[in-house]
Amino acid sequence: MPIEICTIGGFSECGRNCTAIRVDDEVVILDLGLEMESYIRHTQQDRDNVVKLDAEDLIKVNAVPNLHLISDWMPMVKAIIPSHGHLDHIGAIPFLAVKFPHIPIISTPYTIEVISSILKEERLQLSNELIVKKAGQKYKVSDKITVEFVHVTHSIPHTAMLVVETPYGRVVYANDYKLDMTPTLGKKPDLKRIKELGNEGVDLLICESLYAGEHRKTPSEAVAKQMLKDILNRECSDGHGLVVTTFASQIARIKSIIELGGKLNRKIVFFGRSLRKYLLAAQRIGLLEIPKSIPLLSRRQELDKMMRQINREGQEKYLIVCTGHQGEQRAVLSRIARGELALKLNSKTMCVFSCSVIPVELNIQNREKLERTLRSSGVRIFRDVHASGHASREDHRELIQMLKPTHIVPSHAGFGLAHHLRDLAVEMGYVDQKTVHMMEDGKRLVLE
């Protein structure tokens, strides 16, 4: 039997990423993620919070990958290998890894640190060994499977393109990535190694395709930093209150915010549990130095105490960074907007959304509601001060040109968007209709 893959999750929808690769009687699972909207609906939890829940319930509501789709492969699974630390790639590990108590979870330093933080915070225990591999390193998983971690840029540190080497060929898993040649934290993507892989031969590329229909190259994180700088510098001089919200795992962006806030001589404060969790994880592995003067607060009493101090001293002396960029009801920003926390908003407060709205109904509605509430207090809003972490069509073109794959499977988009990557790959001539495979969740593909 040659290489067989099963696209378990993230192929009929955007989220709960999971792919299994089988070589004879050895299987590796790449990513084990949550589908955030189903998860939030089911648990009534906010984004970025993981709590203890029953795996079978979560499978039933489509919040995690349905591992029953590979029930015949389960005894053969040798490792779980996440590509990066986003919850749609690792968030199901606390619930599903118990099904494989004796296999390791292998990933890059920040990814493993985030997994450990989630487990610790929720007092969950796994017996799986957590193995750290840096970008550029390889790990022999089993007799016939070796995995290599190749550094790429994305919107969370230490994202890897996974290269699965087998005696029958090589699979490259680029889910997620962008090609950012001016990153603001960490290195540029390892194009040298990517090109080498292409020259040595790639049998299958599994590739995210969320923005494959966007005819452009995704702007660099340096562009988002410049956008933030323009707003903060100009508006700050007028004595405004500044509230910035962004993805808690967007450590590069948060580094820029700390840098810019420092130059403005404002006291920086972080509010919110998930910001605290992801920032401390970054600090623990030396990715980011958070000055001792910056409080990372998450408990209600701590928040109110600091907010009363801000009201007393004046918002213009502070730069507030908080959770709630998608308008999540229980996150700090929505609670401030509704007047449930002590911070007093006024017409001199500016709210910077350093993020995009993740385009699902729940987020769109929540954000509209939040912005309406903020505006009713006179708050000025700056939306979309952001650069995406996902590749656009021209990034994909570059990656496909470098890797020259024999087969392609578009991922991370569902059918609505994945066909754009198929069309691009066919147009480029590396694959044809027979060698680009539109997969659904639960489908299997044998590479002959």
Ligand SMILES: [Zn+2]
């Ligand atoms: Zn991601």
